[in-house]
Amino acid sequence: MFDASKVRQDFPLLTRGDTVFLDSAASSQKPEAVLRAMDDVYRRGYANVHRGVYAWSEAATAAYDAARAEVADFLGAPSPEEIVFTRNATESLNLLAYSYGRTFLKAGDEIILSELEHHANFVPWLVLARERGVVLRFWPVGVDGTLSLAALDALITPRTRLITFAQVSNVLGTITDPRPVVARARAVGARVIVDGAQSAPHMPVNVADLGVDFFVCSGHKMLGPTGIGVLYGRRELLEAMPPFLTGGDMISRVSFEGATWNEVPLKFEAGTPAFVEAIGLGAAVRYLSALGMANVRAHEIEITDYALERLSEVPGLRILGPDTADRHGGAIAFTLPRVHPHDLASLLDQRGIAVRAGHHCAQPLHERLGITASTRASFYVYSMPQDVDALIEGIESARKTLRA
Numbered sequence: 001m002f003d004a005s006k007v008r009q010d011f012p013l014l015t016r017g018d019t020v021f022l023d024s025a026a027s028s029q030k031p032e033a034v035l036r037a038m039d040d041v042y043r044r045g046y047a048n049v050h051r052g053v054y055a056w057s058e059a060a061t062a063a064y065d066a067a068r069a070e071v072a073d074f075l076g077a078p079s080p081e082e083i084v085f086t087r088n089a090t091e092s093l094n095l096l097a098y099s100y101g102r103t104f105l106k107a108g109d110e111i112i113l114s115e116l117e118h119h120a121n122f123v124p125w126l127v128l129a130r131e132r133g134v135v136l137r138f139w140p141v142g143v144d145g146t147l148s149l150a151a152l153d154a155l156i157t158p159r160t161r162l163i164t165f166a167q168v169s170n171v172l173g174t175i176t177d178p179r180p181v182v183a184r185a186r187a188v189g190a191r192v193i194v195d196g197a198q199s200a201p202h203m204p205v206n207v208a209d210l211g212v213d214f215f216v217c218s219g220h221k222m223l224g225p226t227g228i229g230v231l232y233g234r235r236e237l238l239e240a241m242p243p244f245l246t247g248g249d250m251i252s253r254v255s256f257e258g259a260t261w262n263e264v265p266l267k268f269e270a271g272t273p274a275f276v277e278a279i280g281l282g283a284a285v286r287y288l289s290a291l292g293m294a295n296v297r298a299h300e301i302e303i304t305d306y307a308l309e310r311l312s313e314v315p316g317l318r319i320l321g322p323d324t325a326d327r328h329g330g331a332i333a334f335t336l337p338r339v340h341p342h343d344l345a346s347l348l349d350q351r352g353i354a355v356r357a358g359h360h361c362a363q364p365l366h367e368r369l370g371i372t373a374s375t376r377a378s379f380y381v382y383s384m385p386q387d388v389d390a391l392i393e394g395i396e397s398a399r400k401t402l403r404a
């Protein structure tokens with residue numbers, strides 16, 4: 001049985017009990033197991049990877065390789081060589097736009113991306129479009145906050161080369177199933193990139209079953225440390241792509257005349273990697289797997305369902321995005337008439353409640369929704385109904401203070 005109150009005991013910062021933490025979509029808290037895994041490297045045998053022939057370096061290299069295998073297993077990647085470690089989802093997407101985009105896309109080719117994308121999956125394509133004359137076509141968000149296949153069908157043309165979208169929106173919580181998108185992309189020979197920054201932490205993901213070409217996520221949103229991100233890519237695509245950053249570790253041989261590249265994934269990991277962070281991420285996915293990702297998702301549905309119900313009791317409160325928990329990830333954004341999200345977040349903070357206010361790095365989406373900002377509460381494995389109750393009391397109190 002999944003018991004969030006027991007899970008919470010594993011998170012040192014949360015056991016202090018001074019903060020109702022409702023901002024996991026921005027970054028999650030860390031369990032003891034992750035802190036310990038990283039501490040152990042520094043205390044028991046720290047040395048750079050891939051370089052030394054002595055015990056500490058060999059142990060660190062083995063632990064780094066093991067973390068890659070664990071992440072591959074967690075995401076259902078057929079092999080660890082298809083997992084590239086980056087700094088975060090943003091870097092993974094930039095890698096794709098620079099390496100894949102600038103090699104395989106040319107003027108007049110079309111990229112379809114959704115209107116609800118995080119800036120991380122927006123700006124790299126905007127820059128590519130401006131630089132190369134690639135055409136961006138935007139998959140519109142429906143009035144219910146979802147991305148419909150009918151709307152996608154209306155955008156796909158023989159010139160569509162790439163379709164990219166978030167599996168779970170960081171604002172609306174909208175869940176989009178990659179499978180039917182992949183089927184449509186295949187029909188016109190297009191590639192699919194899934195931004196899994198908000199899905200990999202919260203639901204079972206199997207990239208091989210989904211059939212996607214690329215999948216990205218961030219360690220820090222899935223109980224791991226900052227500074228480590230993931231790019232899954234199908235091996236033949238990674239092999240065909242040129243390096244993104246160059247320097248040490250990513251080469252096979254360097255001479256005064258030129259250089260040849262290392263095998264994937266090391267071809268994409270220039271310089272000393274964030275191997276301690278990768279080892280921390282390995283511990284995080286081990287922890288999540290022990291909880292069971294189906295249980296993690298079931299808990300999220302339960303807490304989201306409760307939050308949607310309680311929030312809908314607040315007069316005038318408008319929930320952005322799907323209104324049922326089964327169609328919703330663990331982030332709920334909302335607006336309140338006559339209350340600015342920053343004022344609400346500040347008043348909530350005075351009660352020790354941490355939520356996010358602003359555009360959540362999705363300005364085009366907010367523009368589409370006709371607003372400039374929203375307040376977002378987001379949940380994770382340690383979130384409990386009393387957190388939602390505290391949020392509702394805080395909102396009611398803020399409404400009184402602001403006479404809204």
Ligand SMILES: Cc1ncc(COP(=O)(O)O)c(C=O)c1O
Nearest residue numbers: 088089090118120166170197218
């Ligand atoms: C859907 C989505 N994509 C990408 C990102 C970027 O993640 P990071 O800042 O870790 O690179 C985020 C972060 O909030 C996100 O929610």
